[in-house]
Amino acid sequence: MNKAKKAKLEKKGWKLGSADEFLGLSAEEAAYVEMKLALSEKLKEKRVRKKLTQAELARMTNSSQSRIAKMEAGDPTVSIDLLVKSLLALGVSKKELGRSISQEIAGTI
Amino acid sequence: MNKAKKAKLEKKGWKLGSADEFLGLSAEEAAYVEMKLALSEKLKEKRVRKKLTQAELARMTNSSQSRIAKMEAGDPTVSIDLLVKSLLALGVSKKELGRSISQEIAGTI
DNA sequence: TGACAATATGTCAGTTCTGACATATCATAC
DNA sequence: GTATGATATGTCAGAACTGACATATTGTCA
Numbered sequence: 699m700n701k702a703k704k705a706k707l708e709k710k711g712w713k714l715g716s717a718d719e720f721l722g723l724s725a726e727e728a729a730y731v732e733m734k735l736a737l738s739e740k741l742k743e744k745r746v747r748k749k750l751t752q753a754e755l756a757r758m759t760n761s762s763q764s765r766i767a768k769m770e771a772g773d774p775t776v777s778i779d780l781l782v783k784s785l786l787a788l789g790v791s792k793k794e795l796g797r798s799i800s801q802e803i804a805g806t807i
Numbered sequence: 808m809n810k811a812k813k814a815k816l817e818k819k820g821w822k823l824g825s826a827d828e829f830l831g832l833s834a835e836e837a838a839y840v841e842m843k844l845a846l847s848e849k850l851k852e853k854r855v856r857k858k859l860t861q862a863e864l865a866r867m868t869n870s871s872q873s874r875i876a877k878m879e880a881g882d883p884t885v886s887i888d889l890l891v892k893s894l895l896a897l898g899v900s901k902k903e904l905g906r907s908i909s910q911e912i913a914g915t916i
Numbered sequence: 917t918g919a920c921a922a923t924a925t926g927t928c929a930g931t932t933c934t935g936a937c938a939t940a941t942c943a944t945a946c
Numbered sequence: 947g948t949a950t951g952a953t954a955t956g957t958c959a960g961a962a963c964t965g966a967c968a969t970a971t972t973g974t975c976a
Contacts, residue, residue, distance in 0.1 A: 726895040733891065733901060751952060762935045767954055777933060777963095778887045782842065786835040792842060793909045800905030860922065871965045876924055886933095886963060 707731060712774045733799050735772050737781040740798045742770040744788045759787045816840060821883045842908050844881050846890040849907045851879040853897045868896045 708714060714727060745755050745766075752766040761784070769776045769784065785795055817823060823836060854864050854875075861875040870893070878885045878893065894904055 726892070729895050729901050730892060733904075752954095753952080756935090760935085762937085763953080764937080764955075765933095765935065767952095771954075773955095775933060778891060780934080782887060783835070783839060786838050792838050792911075795842075796905040796907070796909030798905070799908060800902045802901075861924095862922080865965090869965085871967085872923075873925080873967080874963095874965065876922095880924070882925095884963060889964080 707772075710772060710774065734776070734778060734781065736798050736801045737778065737785065737795075738770055738772045738776075740790070740795075741766075741781060741784055741788070744785065744790060745770075748788065755784070755788070759784050816881075819881060819883065843883075843885070843887060843890065845907050845910045846887065846894065846904075847879055847881045847885075849899070849904075850875075850890060850893055850897070853894065853899060854879075857897065864893070864897070868893050 704714060712731065714731070745752070750758075751763075752770075753763045755761075756763045756766050761780075765776070765780070766784070769781055782795065785798075813823060821840060823840070854861070859867075860872075861879075862872045864870075865872045865875050870889075874885070874889075875893070878890055891904065894907075
């Protein structure tokens with residue numbers, strides 16, 4: 699994970715430890731953050747493709763528009779659990795979910 | 808998901824809604840539970856393969872022996888986040904994690 | 917058998933996540 | 947312009963999760 703990316707994440711509110719590796723983010727931390735961001739992007743992509751508003755998806759999942767917005771924005775207060783439940787509610791299969799998680803993000807590590 | 812499996816999970820403490828589908832568990836609920844169980848099993852498998860005790864893994868992850876035990880037992884109070892973080896700490900790659908999540912469990916759905 | 921290490925189970929106070937709400941910003945149409 | 951719908955941001959009380967601890971159970975030696 700490069701320095702610019704780390705700075706961008708910290709601006710978003712992520713608290714990233716440092717000093718483990720070359721640019722201050724352990725491989726595990728990086729993988730964890732990247733997974734969550736991949737799920738965020740998948741969620742937005744799926745919702746938009748289905749032509750749902752955030753408010754509509756919120757209703758479908760007993761959540762709220764603001765939490766959906768935070769999920770899509772990659773807010774660090776959102777759990778993987780919530781992202782996964784939301785994606786499943788959008789009809790994403792376990793297989794597709796697994797693929798999203800495996801995904802490498804350009805420009806990292 | 809069949810009736811016996813559902814009963815077994817409920818005995819473990821899972822609160823599963825009902826009435827959505829044929830045997831009372833929506834496809835999304837089933838997929839969510841199966842994902843967590845797949846991660847549980849992966850965790851145990853990885854820990855054992857590395858010849859670590861639960862207490863040792865707990866130390867490595869700033870957790871506790873009892874929580875590791877609950878993770879491996881598929882306890883519903885364990886989050887996917889914690890499972891994922893623990894697996895990453897054991898050196899599992901995003902790719903392998905994704906594969907675990909995609910996995911179909913014999914005898915379900 | 918008993919002693920010991922590992923794992924399982926139960927509980928709980930502190931922490932984190934959540935939905936809800938208010939409000940701000942952005943986009944598109946008129 | 948400004949009205950309207952959608953999305954973003956900030957806050958917070960209540961819900962869910964967590965590590966820690968105590969204790970029970972299980973497994974494996976001699």
